Amino acid sequence: MTPDTAASDAPGTAAAIAATPRRVAGAGGTNVLPVLIGVAVIAIIFQSLNDRFLSTGNLVNLFVQASVFMLIGMGEVFVLLLGEIDLSLGYVAGIGGVIVTELVQVRTGWPWWSAILMALLVTGAIGFLQGSLITRLRLPSFVVTLAGLLGWQGVMIILLGTGGTIPIPNATINAIANGSIAPLGGWVLAAAVVIVYAAVTLGSDAQRRAAGIAAPSPATTALKVLSVAAAALAIALLTNADRGVGPYSLRGMPYVLPLVFAVLLVWSVVLTRTRFGRYVYAIGGNAEAARRAGIALGWVRTLAFTCAGMTAGLGGIVYASRLRSMSTSFDGGTIVLYVVATAVIGGTSLFGGRGHPLHAVLGGVVIAAIVNGMALLGLSAAIQLIATAVVLLASIFVDVVIRRRGAAG
C-alpha cells in the first residue's frame, strides 16, 4: 500500500470507528456489516434460482444445519483470538458426541444431563491438556492440535467400538436438534430477550450519562433496541409458522436456536466484560505487552483452549442429536476446516486480537446457506466445495486488507 492510499484511507476508517465506538469495542474490533450484506446477497441469489430457499421450513432447517458449525466455531474463536489455531476441535466435538451417545445407552443408563455434563468435562479437559502442551512446553498449536486431529479420531473409533453406528435411545438428547419449543414458549422467549436487552442497554446508557461520559444518542439506542426487537419478531414468526409437510403440522422454535444464542451470549460476556476475555484479546494483539502488564499468559491461553474444547464438545452433542446417532463416519477433519472458515468468514482474524463469537454464528449462516442453497439447486458436492472456497478466500482477503490498513493507520 502506498503512503497516499494509506493517508486517504485512514481518516475515513477513523471517522467510521469514532462514530460507533461502543459497537466496535463490543464486536471485537470489526464491523459485521460486510457479512450481513453477504448473507443478503446469497439469500437473494438462491431465492431467485429456487423459491423454496426462503421458505420457512428451509430457513429453520438451515439454521439447525448451521448450528453445529456455529457452536464449534464459537470455540475456535477463542483460539483464533490468541493468534493460535485448533485443528482438533472437529474430533474433540466427535468425542463429545460419542460420550453422550455411549452414556445414555440402555446398558450404561446415565440420565441425559449427567451425560452432557460428562461430555463437556472431558472435552474441556482435552482442551486443557492440549493448551498445557502448547503453553508449558511451548509447542506450536498447529502441530499439537494436528496431533489431536489424528489422535482423537482414533480414540473416538475405539469408543464407538466395532459397531460403526450407535443410535441414541434418549428422547431428550435427540430433541436438542430435532425438537421444538411450543409456539407460546417461543414467543415468551423472544419477548424476554427483547425486554432484557432494552433494559440492559438503557441502563448502561443512563449509567454512562450519570458518570459524565459520552453515551450513544437516544436515537442510536432506539435503533439498536428496535433492530433487536425486529430480529426477535422475525425469528419468532418464522419458527412458529407451520413448516409441516402435507397433513403433518410442524411449528415452534427448535431447541438448538436458544441454545446457540445462550452460548453466544455467555461467551460474548466472558470475552468482552471479564478480565480473562480482555487478556485473550490483549495476548492476540501484543503478547509482549500483555506479558509486561503482568498477565499470566500461560494460564489465559490454557483456559482459552479449555473453553474452545468444551464449546466444541457441545457442538458435537448437537451433531449427534441431529443424526440421532454417532458413527465412525463422523468427519471431524472436514468439520474443523469448515469451522475455521466459519469464524474467518464472519470476520474473526487468523492473526489474533480481532474476533467475536458472533462471527462464528454469522459465518455459520453463510456456510450453511451455500451448502443448503446449492443442494436445493441440485448442484454437486464438488461445486459446493468450490463455492465455499471462493467465499473463504474472499473473507481472508478482507481480513488481510483490514489488518494492513490498521498497520498503516
Added chain:
Amino acid sequence: MNDEQARHDEQARSRARQPQGVAAEPLLRLAGVQKSFGAVHALRGVDLTVPSAAVTALVGDNGAGKSVTVKVVAGTHLPDEGQMFWEGRPVHPRTPREAAALGIEVVYQDLALCDNLDVVQNMFLGREAVKRGFLDEDAMECSAMRTLAELQVTTIQSVRLPVASLSGGQRQSVAVAKAVMWNSKLVILDEPTAALGVAQTRQVLELVRRLAERGLGVVIISHNLTDVFAVADRIAVMRLGRVVSEGPASGTDVQTVVELMTTGNARAA
C-alpha cells in the same frame, strides 16, 4: 509479607517527606552498580542521582550502558554489585512488579501497547477495575479521561478509539499516561521521540515537562541532544558502563556532552 512491605514503604515515604526543603534524599540514587553478562562488563560502577520534580536525561553512545541501567532500576536485571536507594532507603527490586510497587514505571521504546485494544483498555491492561466480577468500563473510562486531561493530552478524540488508529505522538502519550496513572513517582522514558516527526516530538517533550511539573522524577534516554537540551533539567552522560558526568543542563552544552560521550573527558570550559 506484602502488607509488611507496604507498611514499610509508607513509613519510608513519610520519612522521606519530613526533611523536605533541607538536604532531602533524592528520589533515586545508584551507587557503584555493576552488572556483567558473561564476559561483557556492561555496568562498571554506575553512580546516578535522580531527583523528584525534574527531568534527568541519560545520554551516551550505543553500548554505554543506558538500557542496562534502566533495566536494573526497573527490576528486569539484578545488579551484581552496588546499591540502589529509593527515597533514601536501600531497595532491590527483583521483578518489574516490585519496581512498579515502589512507584517506578518504564515506557519502553516499543511502547508495549495492544493495537487492537482501545485507549482505556490499554491504560488499564493488567490492572482492570472490576465490579461484581465484571469489568467496570465506565469507571476506567472516567479515570483514563481524567489522567489524560491532567496531562493535557488533548489530541485524542475518543478514548474508545483502538490504539492502532492513533498517531505516533498520541501512542507515546497513551503509553506515558498509562505509566503515570498508578501513583508512580519515577517514570523512565526510553527514546520517546525516536520515531516521531517535529510537531509530535514537541507534543511529547511538553508532556515530559508536565510530568516533572507534577512532581514526578523523570528519566529520559535519548540520542537526540537537541531534545535533551530542550527538556532536561539535569544531564548524566554514560560511557563504557560508567556515569562520567552528572549535573544541571544549564551548566553544559551540546559540544561538551558529545565529547564526554565519545572520550569520557571534557575540555576545560
